[in-house]
Amino acid sequence: MQLVVARIGRAHGIKGEVTVEVRTDEPELRLGPGAVLLTDPASAGPLTIETGRVHSGRLLLRFEGVRDRNAAEALRNTLLIADVDPDERPEDEDEFYDHQLMDLDVVLADGTEIGRIAEISHLPSQDLFIVERPDGTELMIPFVEEIVTDIDLAEQKAVINPPPGLIDDRAEIVSSRDDGHHDDDQATKGTQA
The missing domain is CATH 2.30.30.240 (PRC-barrel domain)
Structure with missing residues:
Protein backbone atom coordinates (compact mmCIF):
# COMPACT_ATOMS: atom_id res chain seq x y z
CA MET A 1 0.00 0.00 0.00
CA GLN A 2 1.30 3.46 -0.86
CA LEU A 3 1.05 6.37 1.59
CA VAL A 4 1.98 10.01 1.01
CA VAL A 5 4.50 10.88 3.73
CA ALA A 6 5.67 14.37 2.69
CA ARG A 7 5.58 17.13 0.09
CA ILE A 8 8.79 18.76 -1.05
CA GLY A 9 8.92 22.52 -0.53
CA ARG A 10 11.47 25.07 -1.63
CA ALA A 11 15.19 24.57 -1.98
CA HIS A 12 17.31 25.47 1.05
CA GLY A 13 20.81 26.76 0.44
CA ILE A 14 22.93 25.88 -2.58
CA LYS A 15 23.89 22.25 -1.90
CA GLY A 16 20.67 20.48 -2.87
CA GLU A 17 18.71 20.47 0.39
CA VAL A 18 14.93 20.94 0.33
CA THR A 19 12.34 21.78 2.95
CA VAL A 20 9.57 19.21 3.36
CA GLU A 21 6.01 19.40 4.62
CA VAL A 22 5.74 16.23 6.71
CA ARG A 23 2.52 14.24 6.27
CA THR A 24 3.28 11.30 8.53
CA ASP A 25 3.23 10.82 12.29
CA GLU A 26 6.40 8.74 11.94
CA PRO A 27 8.93 10.95 10.11
CA GLU A 28 11.91 9.23 11.78
CA LEU A 29 10.74 5.91 10.30
CA ARG A 30 9.55 7.08 6.86
CA LEU A 31 11.99 9.95 6.16
CA GLY A 32 15.27 8.65 7.55
CA PRO A 33 18.58 8.37 5.67
CA GLY A 34 18.52 5.47 3.20
CA ALA A 35 14.73 5.51 2.75
CA VAL A 36 13.72 5.05 -0.90
CA LEU A 37 10.53 6.91 -1.75
CA LEU A 38 8.31 6.88 -4.80
CA THR A 39 7.16 10.24 -6.12
CA ASP A 40 4.18 11.98 -7.65
CA PRO A 41 4.90 12.86 -10.40
CA ALA A 42 6.57 9.48 -10.90
CA SER A 43 9.13 11.00 -13.31
CA ALA A 44 10.83 12.77 -10.36
CA GLY A 45 11.78 9.56 -8.58
CA PRO A 46 12.29 7.26 -6.95
CA LEU A 47 14.33 9.35 -4.52
CA THR A 48 16.72 8.02 -1.87
CA ILE A 49 17.20 10.16 1.23
CA GLU A 50 20.89 10.86 1.82
CA THR A 51 20.64 13.14 4.87
CA GLY A 52 18.02 14.82 6.99
CA ARG A 53 18.14 17.50 9.67
CA VAL A 54 15.88 19.95 11.44
CA HIS A 55 16.62 23.64 10.89
CA SER A 56 14.48 26.38 12.49
CA GLY A 57 11.69 23.89 13.12
CA ARG A 58 11.58 22.61 9.51
CA LEU A 59 12.79 19.26 8.25
CA LEU A 60 15.44 19.55 5.56
CA LEU A 61 16.29 16.58 3.33
CA ARG A 62 19.00 15.95 0.77
CA PHE A 63 18.49 13.23 -1.83
CA GLU A 64 21.15 11.16 -3.56
CA GLY A 65 22.08 12.75 -6.88
CA VAL A 66 20.59 16.17 -6.03
CA ARG A 67 23.63 18.39 -5.57
CA ASP A 68 22.62 21.98 -6.29
CA ARG A 69 19.86 24.51 -5.76
CA ASN A 70 18.47 24.16 -9.31
CA ALA A 71 18.06 20.38 -9.01
CA ALA A 72 16.46 20.83 -5.57
CA GLU A 73 14.08 23.53 -6.82
CA ALA A 74 13.01 21.26 -9.71
CA LEU A 75 11.59 18.85 -7.08
CA ARG A 76 9.32 21.50 -5.51
CA ASN A 77 5.73 20.30 -4.83
CA THR A 78 6.66 16.67 -5.50
CA LEU A 79 4.84 14.23 -3.20
CA LEU A 80 6.97 11.61 -1.44
CA ILE A 81 5.30 8.20 -1.20
CA ALA A 82 6.28 5.28 1.03
CA ASP A 83 5.40 1.69 0.18
CA VAL A 84 3.89 0.28 3.40
CA ASP A 85 2.77 -3.24 4.30
CA PRO A 86 -1.07 -3.03 4.59
CA ASP A 87 -0.96 -5.05 7.83
CA GLU A 88 1.59 -2.73 9.46
CA ARG A 89 0.36 -0.78 12.48
CA PRO A 90 1.73 2.44 14.02
CA GLU A 91 3.79 1.94 17.19
CA ASP A 92 1.14 3.58 19.42
CA GLU A 93 -1.82 1.22 19.86
CA ASP A 94 -4.24 4.19 19.82
CA GLU A 95 -3.07 5.35 16.38
CA PHE A 96 -4.24 4.11 13.00
Missing part, protein backbone atom coordinates in the same frame (compact mmCIF):
# COMPACT_ATOMS: atom_id res chain seq x y z
CA TYR A 97 -3.34 4.61 9.37
CA ASP A 98 -6.06 6.15 7.22
CA HIS A 99 -6.43 2.99 5.12
CA GLN A 100 -7.28 1.02 8.28
CA LEU A 101 -10.16 3.37 9.12
CA MET A 102 -11.68 3.73 5.66
CA ASP A 103 -15.01 1.92 5.22
CA LEU A 104 -15.41 1.10 8.92
CA ASP A 105 -19.04 1.00 10.08
CA VAL A 106 -19.82 3.85 12.46
CA VAL A 107 -22.20 2.79 15.23
CA LEU A 108 -23.50 4.03 18.56
CA ALA A 109 -22.67 2.05 21.73
CA ASP A 110 -26.08 0.33 21.49
CA GLY A 111 -25.27 -0.86 17.95
CA THR A 112 -27.39 1.70 16.07
CA GLU A 113 -25.84 2.16 12.62
CA ILE A 114 -24.85 5.73 11.73
CA GLY A 115 -22.98 5.09 8.46
CA ARG A 116 -19.54 4.27 7.02
CA ILE A 117 -16.29 6.24 7.05
CA ALA A 118 -15.92 7.52 3.48
CA GLU A 119 -13.02 9.94 4.01
CA ILE A 120 -10.67 11.22 6.69
CA SER A 121 -9.94 14.93 6.76
CA HIS A 122 -6.76 16.04 8.54
CA LEU A 123 -7.18 19.53 9.99
CA PRO A 124 -4.59 21.40 12.09
CA SER A 125 -6.63 21.04 15.30
CA GLN A 126 -8.01 17.52 14.83
CA ASP A 127 -8.94 14.83 12.34
CA LEU A 128 -12.49 14.37 11.07
CA PHE A 129 -14.29 11.28 9.88
CA ILE A 130 -16.49 12.07 6.88
CA VAL A 131 -19.27 9.53 7.36
CA GLU A 132 -21.66 8.57 4.59
CA ARG A 133 -25.08 7.85 6.05
CA PRO A 134 -27.45 5.20 4.65
CA ASP A 135 -29.60 7.96 3.09
CA GLY A 136 -26.58 9.29 1.16
CA THR A 137 -25.98 12.39 3.30
CA GLU A 138 -22.61 13.07 4.90
CA LEU A 139 -21.79 13.70 8.52
CA MET A 140 -18.55 15.03 10.02
CA ILE A 141 -17.42 13.38 13.26
CA PRO A 142 -14.35 14.68 15.13
CA PHE A 143 -11.87 11.87 15.71
CA VAL A 144 -11.36 12.63 19.39
CA GLU A 145 -11.40 10.20 22.31
CA GLU A 146 -14.50 11.79 23.90
CA ILE A 147 -16.59 11.06 20.78
CA VAL A 148 -14.94 8.04 19.11
CA THR A 149 -14.85 5.67 22.07
CA ASP A 150 -13.58 2.53 20.32
CA ILE A 151 -12.01 1.43 17.04
CA ASP A 152 -12.42 -2.31 16.50
CA LEU A 153 -10.52 -3.35 13.38
CA ALA A 154 -11.47 -7.02 13.81
CA GLU A 155 -15.18 -6.13 13.81
CA GLN A 156 -14.62 -3.34 11.24
CA LYS A 157 -16.43 -0.72 13.30
CA ALA A 158 -15.94 2.63 15.03
CA VAL A 159 -18.11 3.15 18.11
CA ILE A 160 -19.13 6.73 18.84
CA ASN A 161 -20.74 8.57 21.74
CA PRO A 162 -21.81 11.82 20.06
CA PRO A 163 -22.74 14.96 21.98
CA PRO A 164 -26.30 16.29 21.49
CA GLY A 165 -26.76 17.83 18.06
CA LEU A 166 -23.84 16.09 16.31
CA ILE A 167 -25.98 13.50 14.54
CA ASP A 168 -29.46 14.72 15.51
CA ASP A 169 -31.17 16.16 12.42
CA ARG A 170 -33.54 18.16 14.62
CA ALA A 171 -30.90 20.35 16.27
CA GLU A 172 -32.00 23.95 16.76
CA ILE A 173 -29.83 26.83 15.67
CA VAL A 174 -30.67 30.03 17.52
CA SER A 175 -29.53 33.47 16.35
CA SER A 176 -27.33 35.26 18.88
CA ARG A 177 -28.36 38.71 17.64
CA ASP A 178 -30.77 40.68 19.81
CA ASP A 179 -31.47 43.90 17.95
CA GLY A 180 -35.23 44.04 18.37
CA HIS A 181 -36.13 42.76 14.88
CA HIS A 182 -38.28 39.74 15.61
CA ASP A 183 -38.11 38.33 12.08
CA ASP A 184 -34.30 38.13 12.33
CA ASP A 185 -34.19 36.79 15.88
CA GLN A 186 -36.42 33.76 15.52
CA ALA A 187 -34.90 30.35 16.03
CA THR A 188 -34.49 28.46 12.80
CA LYS A 189 -34.49 24.74 12.34
CA GLY A 190 -31.72 23.21 10.24
CA THR A 191 -29.54 20.21 9.89
CA GLN A 192 -26.27 20.05 11.68
CA ALA A 193 -23.49 18.45 9.65
Whole structure:
Protein backbone atom coordinates (compact mmCIF):
# COMPACT_ATOMS: atom_id res chain seq x y z
CA MET A 1 0.00 0.00 0.00
CA GLN A 2 1.30 3.46 -0.86
CA LEU A 3 1.05 6.37 1.59
CA VAL A 4 1.98 10.01 1.01
CA VAL A 5 4.50 10.88 3.73
CA ALA A 6 5.67 14.37 2.69
CA ARG A 7 5.58 17.13 0.09
CA ILE A 8 8.79 18.76 -1.05
CA GLY A 9 8.92 22.52 -0.53
CA ARG A 10 11.47 25.07 -1.63
CA ALA A 11 15.19 24.57 -1.98
CA HIS A 12 17.31 25.47 1.05
CA GLY A 13 20.81 26.76 0.44
CA ILE A 14 22.93 25.88 -2.58
CA LYS A 15 23.89 22.25 -1.90
CA GLY A 16 20.67 20.48 -2.87
CA GLU A 17 18.71 20.47 0.39
CA VAL A 18 14.93 20.94 0.33
CA THR A 19 12.34 21.78 2.95
CA VAL A 20 9.57 19.21 3.36
CA GLU A 21 6.01 19.40 4.62
CA VAL A 22 5.74 16.23 6.71
CA ARG A 23 2.52 14.24 6.27
CA THR A 24 3.28 11.30 8.53
CA ASP A 25 3.23 10.82 12.29
CA GLU A 26 6.40 8.74 11.94
CA PRO A 27 8.93 10.95 10.11
CA GLU A 28 11.91 9.23 11.78
CA LEU A 29 10.74 5.91 10.30
CA ARG A 30 9.55 7.08 6.86
CA LEU A 31 11.99 9.95 6.16
CA GLY A 32 15.27 8.65 7.55
CA PRO A 33 18.58 8.37 5.67
CA GLY A 34 18.52 5.47 3.20
CA ALA A 35 14.73 5.51 2.75
CA VAL A 36 13.72 5.05 -0.90
CA LEU A 37 10.53 6.91 -1.75
CA LEU A 38 8.31 6.88 -4.80
CA THR A 39 7.16 10.24 -6.12
CA ASP A 40 4.18 11.98 -7.65
CA PRO A 41 4.90 12.86 -10.40
CA ALA A 42 6.57 9.48 -10.90
CA SER A 43 9.13 11.00 -13.31
CA ALA A 44 10.83 12.77 -10.36
CA GLY A 45 11.78 9.56 -8.58
CA PRO A 46 12.29 7.26 -6.95
CA LEU A 47 14.33 9.35 -4.52
CA THR A 48 16.72 8.02 -1.87
CA ILE A 49 17.20 10.16 1.23
CA GLU A 50 20.89 10.86 1.82
CA THR A 51 20.64 13.14 4.87
CA GLY A 52 18.02 14.82 6.99
CA ARG A 53 18.14 17.50 9.67
CA VAL A 54 15.88 19.95 11.44
CA HIS A 55 16.62 23.64 10.89
CA SER A 56 14.48 26.38 12.49
CA GLY A 57 11.69 23.89 13.12
CA ARG A 58 11.58 22.61 9.51
CA LEU A 59 12.79 19.26 8.25
CA LEU A 60 15.44 19.55 5.56
CA LEU A 61 16.29 16.58 3.33
CA ARG A 62 19.00 15.95 0.77
CA PHE A 63 18.49 13.23 -1.83
CA GLU A 64 21.15 11.16 -3.56
CA GLY A 65 22.08 12.75 -6.88
CA VAL A 66 20.59 16.17 -6.03
CA ARG A 67 23.63 18.39 -5.57
CA ASP A 68 22.62 21.98 -6.29
CA ARG A 69 19.86 24.51 -5.76
CA ASN A 70 18.47 24.16 -9.31
CA ALA A 71 18.06 20.38 -9.01
CA ALA A 72 16.46 20.83 -5.57
CA GLU A 73 14.08 23.53 -6.82
CA ALA A 74 13.01 21.26 -9.71
CA LEU A 75 11.59 18.85 -7.08
CA ARG A 76 9.32 21.50 -5.51
CA ASN A 77 5.73 20.30 -4.83
CA THR A 78 6.66 16.67 -5.50
CA LEU A 79 4.84 14.23 -3.20
CA LEU A 80 6.97 11.61 -1.44
CA ILE A 81 5.30 8.20 -1.20
CA ALA A 82 6.28 5.28 1.03
CA ASP A 83 5.40 1.69 0.18
CA VAL A 84 3.89 0.28 3.40
CA ASP A 85 2.77 -3.24 4.30
CA PRO A 86 -1.07 -3.03 4.59
CA ASP A 87 -0.96 -5.05 7.83
CA GLU A 88 1.59 -2.73 9.46
CA ARG A 89 0.36 -0.78 12.48
CA PRO A 90 1.73 2.44 14.02
CA GLU A 91 3.79 1.94 17.19
CA ASP A 92 1.14 3.58 19.42
CA GLU A 93 -1.82 1.22 19.86
CA ASP A 94 -4.24 4.19 19.82
CA GLU A 95 -3.07 5.35 16.38
CA PHE A 96 -4.24 4.11 13.00
CA TYR A 97 -3.34 4.61 9.37
CA ASP A 98 -6.06 6.15 7.22
CA HIS A 99 -6.43 2.99 5.12
CA GLN A 100 -7.28 1.02 8.28
CA LEU A 101 -10.16 3.37 9.12
CA MET A 102 -11.68 3.73 5.66
CA ASP A 103 -15.01 1.92 5.22
CA LEU A 104 -15.41 1.10 8.92
CA ASP A 105 -19.04 1.00 10.08
CA VAL A 106 -19.82 3.85 12.46
CA VAL A 107 -22.20 2.79 15.23
CA LEU A 108 -23.50 4.03 18.56
CA ALA A 109 -22.67 2.05 21.73
CA ASP A 110 -26.08 0.33 21.49
CA GLY A 111 -25.27 -0.86 17.95
CA THR A 112 -27.39 1.70 16.07
CA GLU A 113 -25.84 2.16 12.62
CA ILE A 114 -24.85 5.73 11.73
CA GLY A 115 -22.98 5.09 8.46
CA ARG A 116 -19.54 4.27 7.02
CA ILE A 117 -16.29 6.24 7.05
CA ALA A 118 -15.92 7.52 3.48
CA GLU A 119 -13.02 9.94 4.01
CA ILE A 120 -10.67 11.22 6.69
CA SER A 121 -9.94 14.93 6.76
CA HIS A 122 -6.76 16.04 8.54
CA LEU A 123 -7.18 19.53 9.99
CA PRO A 124 -4.59 21.40 12.09
CA SER A 125 -6.63 21.04 15.30
CA GLN A 126 -8.01 17.52 14.83
CA ASP A 127 -8.94 14.83 12.34
CA LEU A 128 -12.49 14.37 11.07
CA PHE A 129 -14.29 11.28 9.88
CA ILE A 130 -16.49 12.07 6.88
CA VAL A 131 -19.27 9.53 7.36
CA GLU A 132 -21.66 8.57 4.59
CA ARG A 133 -25.08 7.85 6.05
CA PRO A 134 -27.45 5.20 4.65
CA ASP A 135 -29.60 7.96 3.09
CA GLY A 136 -26.58 9.29 1.16
CA THR A 137 -25.98 12.39 3.30
CA GLU A 138 -22.61 13.07 4.90
CA LEU A 139 -21.79 13.70 8.52
CA MET A 140 -18.55 15.03 10.02
CA ILE A 141 -17.42 13.38 13.26
CA PRO A 142 -14.35 14.68 15.13
CA PHE A 143 -11.87 11.87 15.71
CA VAL A 144 -11.36 12.63 19.39
CA GLU A 145 -11.40 10.20 22.31
CA GLU A 146 -14.50 11.79 23.90
CA ILE A 147 -16.59 11.06 20.78
CA VAL A 148 -14.94 8.04 19.11
CA THR A 149 -14.85 5.67 22.07
CA ASP A 150 -13.58 2.53 20.32
CA ILE A 151 -12.01 1.43 17.04
CA ASP A 152 -12.42 -2.31 16.50
CA LEU A 153 -10.52 -3.35 13.38
CA ALA A 154 -11.47 -7.02 13.81
CA GLU A 155 -15.18 -6.13 13.81
CA GLN A 156 -14.62 -3.34 11.24
CA LYS A 157 -16.43 -0.72 13.30
CA ALA A 158 -15.94 2.63 15.03
CA VAL A 159 -18.11 3.15 18.11
CA ILE A 160 -19.13 6.73 18.84
CA ASN A 161 -20.74 8.57 21.74
CA PRO A 162 -21.81 11.82 20.06
CA PRO A 163 -22.74 14.96 21.98
CA PRO A 164 -26.30 16.29 21.49
CA GLY A 165 -26.76 17.83 18.06
CA LEU A 166 -23.84 16.09 16.31
CA ILE A 167 -25.98 13.50 14.54
CA ASP A 168 -29.46 14.72 15.51
CA ASP A 169 -31.17 16.16 12.42
CA ARG A 170 -33.54 18.16 14.62
CA ALA A 171 -30.90 20.35 16.27
CA GLU A 172 -32.00 23.95 16.76
CA ILE A 173 -29.83 26.83 15.67
CA VAL A 174 -30.67 30.03 17.52
CA SER A 175 -29.53 33.47 16.35
CA SER A 176 -27.33 35.26 18.88
CA ARG A 177 -28.36 38.71 17.64
CA ASP A 178 -30.77 40.68 19.81
CA ASP A 179 -31.47 43.90 17.95
CA GLY A 180 -35.23 44.04 18.37
CA HIS A 181 -36.13 42.76 14.88
CA HIS A 182 -38.28 39.74 15.61
CA ASP A 183 -38.11 38.33 12.08
CA ASP A 184 -34.30 38.13 12.33
CA ASP A 185 -34.19 36.79 15.88
CA GLN A 186 -36.42 33.76 15.52
CA ALA A 187 -34.90 30.35 16.03
CA THR A 188 -34.49 28.46 12.80
CA LYS A 189 -34.49 24.74 12.34
CA GLY A 190 -31.72 23.21 10.24
CA THR A 191 -29.54 20.21 9.89
CA GLN A 192 -26.27 20.05 11.68
CA ALA A 193 -23.49 18.45 9.65
